[in-house]
Amino acid sequence: xxxxxxxxxxxxxxxxxxxxTFNAEDFSKKPKYYVLTEFFGPSGKGIHLGHVKAFTPSxxxxxxxxxxxxxVLYPVGxxxxxxxxENYALKMDIxxxxxxxxxxxxxxxxxxxxxxxxDWSREFSTTDPSYxxxxxxxxxxxxxxxxxYKAEGEVNFCASCQTVLSNEDSQGGICDRCKNTVEVxxxxxxxxKMKSYSxxxxxxxxxxxxxxxxxxxxxxxxxxxxxxxxxxxxxxxxGKDKTEKLKDKxxxxxxxxxxxxxxxxxxxxxxxxxxxxxxxxxxxxxKVIAYAKEAAxxxxxxxxxxxxxxxxxxxxxxxxxxxxxxxxxxxVADYIMMGYGTGAIMAVPxxxxxxxxxxxxxxxxxxxxxxxxxxxxxxxxGDGELVNxxxxxxxxxxxxxxxxxxxxxxKKLATAKTNYKMQDWPFxxxxxxxxxxxxxxxxxxxxxxxxxxxxxxxxxxxxDFTPDASGNGPLVKALEWIETHCPxxxxxxxxxxxxxxxxxxxxxxxxxxxxxxNQNEFVSQEKLKYWGAVDLYTGGTEHVTRHxxxxxxxxxxxxxxxxxxxxxPFIRRMCNGLILDExxxxxxxxxxxAIDPIEVINTYGADCFRLHILFMGDYExxxxxxxxGINGCSNFLKKVWSLLDIVKKDDNSISSTHEKALHxxxxxxxxxxxxxxxxxxxxxxxxxxxxxxxxxxEFMNVVKKxxxxxxxxxxxxxxxxxxxxxxxxxxxxxxxxxxxxxxxNFPKFDESKLVESTIEIPVQLLGKLKGTISIxxxxxxxxIEKKALAHLGxxxxxxxxxxxxxxxxxxx
RNA sequence: GCCCAAGUGGCGGAAUAGGUAGACGCCCGGGACUUAAAAUCCCGUGUCCUUCGGGACGUACCGGUUCGAUUCCGGUCUUGGGCACCA
Numbered sequence: 001x002x003x004x005x006x007x008x009x010x011x012x013x014x015x016x017x018x019x020x021t022f023n024a025e026d027f028s029k030k031p032k033y034y035v036l037t038e039f040f041g042p043s044g045k046g047i048h049l050g051h052v053k054a055f056t057p058s059x060x061x062x063x064x065x066x067x068x069x070x071x072v073l074y075p076v077g078x079x080x081x082x083x084x085x086e087n088y089a090l091k092m093d094i095x096x097x098x099x100x101x102x103x104x105x106x107x108x109x110x111x112x113x114x115x116x117x118x119d120w121s122r123e124f125s126t127t128d129p130s131y132x133x134x135x136x137x138x139x140x141x142x143x144x145x146x147x148x149y150k151a152e153g154e155v156n157f158c159a160s161c162q163t164v165l166s167n168e169d170s171q172g173g174i175c176d177r178c179k180n181t182v183e184v185x186x187x188x189x190x191x192x193k194m195k196s197y198s199x200x201x202x203x204x205x206x207x208x209x210x211x212x213x214x215x216x217x218x219x220x221x222x223x224x225x226x227x228x229x230x231x232x233x234x235x236x237x238x239g240k241d242k243t244e245k246l247k248d249k250x251x252x253x254x255x256x257x258x259x260x261x262x263x264x265x266x267x268x269x270x271x272x273x274x275x276x277x278x279x280x281x282x283x284x285x286x287k288v289i290a291y292a293k294e295a296a297x298x299x300x301x302x303x304x305x306x307x308x309x310x311x312x313x314x315x316x317x318x319x320x321x322x323x324x325x326x327x328x329x330x331x332v333a334d335y336i337m338m339g340y341g342t343g344a345i346m347a348v349p350x351x352x353x354x355x356x357x358x359x360x361x362x363x364x365x366x367x368x369x370x371x372x373x374x375x376x377x378x379x380x381x382g383d384g385e386l387v388n389x390x391x392x393x394x395x396x397x398x399x400x401x402x403x404x405x406x407x408x409x410x411k412k413l414a415t416a417k418t419n420y421k422m423q424d425w426p427f428x429x430x431x432x433x434x435x436x437x438x439x440x441x442x443x444x445x446x447x448x449x450x451x452x453x454x455x456x457x458x459x460x461x462x463x464d465f466t467p468d469a470s471g472n473g474p475l476v477k478a479l480e481w482i483e484t485h486c487p488x489x490x491x492x493x494x495x496x497x498x499x500x501x502x503x504x505x506x507x508x509x510x511x512x513x514x515x516x517x518n519q520n521e522f523v524s525q526e527k528l529k530y531w532g533a534v535d536l537y538t539g540g541t542e543h544v545t546r547h548x549x550x551x552x553x554x555x556x557x558x559x560x561x562x563x564x565x566x567x568x569p570f571i572r573r574m575c576n577g578l579i580l581d582e583x584x585x586x587x588x589x590x591x592x593x594a595i596d597p598i599e600v601i602n603t604y605g606a607d608c609f610r611l612h613i614l615f616m617g618d619y620e621x622x623x624x625x626x627x628x629g630i631n632g633c634s635n636f637l638k639k640v641w642s643l644l645d646i647v648k649k650d651d652n653s654i655s656s657t658h659e660k661a662l663h664x665x666x667x668x669x670x671x672x673x674x675x676x677x678x679x680x681x682x683x684x685x686x687x688x689x690x691x692x693x694x695x696x697x698e699f700m701n702v703v704k705k706x707x708x709x710x711x712x713x714x715x716x717x718x719x720x721x722x723x724x725x726x727x728x729x730x731x732x733x734x735x736x737x738x739x740x741x742x743x744x745n746f747p748k749f750d751e752s753k754l755v756e757s758t759i760e761i762p763v764q765l766l767g768k769l770k771g772t773i774s775i776x777x778x779x780x781x782x783x784i785e786k787k788a789l790a791h792l793g794x795x796x797x798x799x800x801x802x803x804x805x806x807x808x809x810x811x812x
Numbered sequence: 813g814c815c816c817a818a819g820u821g822g823c824g825g826a827a828u829a830g831g832u833a834g835a836c837g838c839c840c841g842g843g844a845c846u847u848a849a850a851a852u853c854c855c856g857u858g859u860c861c862u863u864c865g866g867g868a869c870g871u872a873c874c875g876g877u878u879c880g881a882u883u884c885c886g887g888u889c890u891u892g893g894g895c896a897c898c899a
Binding site for chain 2: 334341691
């Protein structure tokens, strides 16, 4: 009988679905294992190769863990709110709701055809009112705890998508969705106070099991820097060259208070309020205003791409160095950002590269206060002894920092301060397809949250959901929905017309999978206690500084208000590489060069596709997609099928010829798929699916050479391979053993079966390989030295190096 | 500019507490079976030289440590990713 993958795969896929084979149990006696891959953003184009690359590993792990006796939760769901779906619906001229439904249908069919062992009973979409009810509920909690507020601020705005974006959504000044350059606009927006969670998020980064380089990029994004805020008094020229002190003081943030004696000028951002406030005191106001306007016209990209330092002195205003009491000039310069620190700096040209460039250009004095470089040639940013610095002379940098802060603090001129690069999260979008804000705007009561019984606040059905430049979302047009009464005082009021960003629904979805049908709570406490955190969370690297941080923020908040009992959302995170096209570009929905995974399944079968994509390369590295080599996987599956012809159906033993190879193969799979959580991080060598598959092939070669496989060997072999190629192994298992392989236990390997008594070791002469000799394990070194000399035809040697059971090197 | 990761046959990739480089597979070549082809099976396959015994070279490049380096150290080049005037 030939291997007919089409029929076999269809048969098992239907059976798994009908029987709910992979549905997780709540409260099982088995140990729990929660494995999750970032859920799908469904689109009408169906799944792409990136999905297969991202999901196949977690799928293998889910099946493997079940065979190892775990109660595995491997859920599936849809992240369907947001710009991708809405832009697609606009393009196709259909309603986003039906676009979402259609896409989910397509995805469901396609994922089924890959044989993924999801628990379909827990499926939901972020667009289901029964789900976003609780997204809104969490928002209300954030609001009630003072972590959601509306304010006017400078935000990133994408003119093409007609909406405000978060910093995370506009990394590098580019809209994450349409790749257009974003503009900075002043707008009234809803913010989530993510910045106030900076420390807690840094703590979470320390605790999660994640590669160090990815932790670094997260820490970098949070951007903690410790330093001090220092107050500089200001003075202006009064009549007759007399100076008078101004009422306002200039506050700056610095990480290097030790260099205070080297401050030779000050610089403020073009948007700094000081300019407006003391306009009358600025002699060259025209020039200053012209410069500020010019700076404002540049977008972020231009401003940072042009590294030439520019600026204008504020003629008439001086600052007073609190350490030296000397007066120094104040500049307005666009290398100072209003959004960081206080929007003003103390400039130390001797020890800061940017200040050095500026000072050189404007001929400002450069003072050395830390010994170690030549500040006339370049800024010295290293360590060293303090000089020219009065009370902190002779100290090292760290000691000097502490002393000068303490000294100024007594005069209330400095305080130790920590700053973060991460900003609060602009949380509203002027678009239709998102969760409505459960907020009523009342003239009398201000912002009033909907009460729990009014949730979900459903998105109204409207015909025209096209965004426009008015600055309002399409929901303002839904008058019947917008106009309402204040839940507090009852007078006429309006609803917030913006919607939440697509990251809202994904910021807590892993919790809902624990209890997806609960109508009374976002998730029950009993289920939270049973399932706890996600044991393994897999997905793309690009989410490390975006979704992962949002998720960490929401989870931390829910923990703080005692809504969840565990502090960390995810115990371990692994990031998969990308699938690239031949030219090395990212392959995906947007590039239009995608290969349809369903065609690969039609030609080769799902088992073959799964095997191929895992065998192609390392999980964490980018892989260039090719069908070259898939024949190897196809040939291998034919060989697996042909085992039916050579199995010794009444031999329940393990033959001595196969024993070692069998145990080796099991060991390789057991250590190469996923390590037990008790294995130390540095000792792990898991996620090595390609070498595990090589192990399957090696065992096949051994079996093929001897021309038979015993029934027991076949049983163990099929179970070990089942997570990778579930259809074919289920089919053969059923036909030989009349049982469902899904209920079996993963075989155990026996280390003692892997030990050899006689081994071959290499003999080297002066480090060059000269052949091998056969030795007994544990044989005396004298005897081995003699064998090695004999092999080389030598009588004596200057020195013989013998590394037990590894190598002999002879020196003459 | 700063930070991180990587560079191994014609190709995808193995092997790093330093110890037989190229596992496993693809492609390719030769053979068996066949009227023929496909499928399948067997053999070969890093490069160069060879008197067919073997020899020399070889893990981006240069240098170092070592009996021994793909692995460790210093420097250079290339590719990919992240951050980007963050005070």
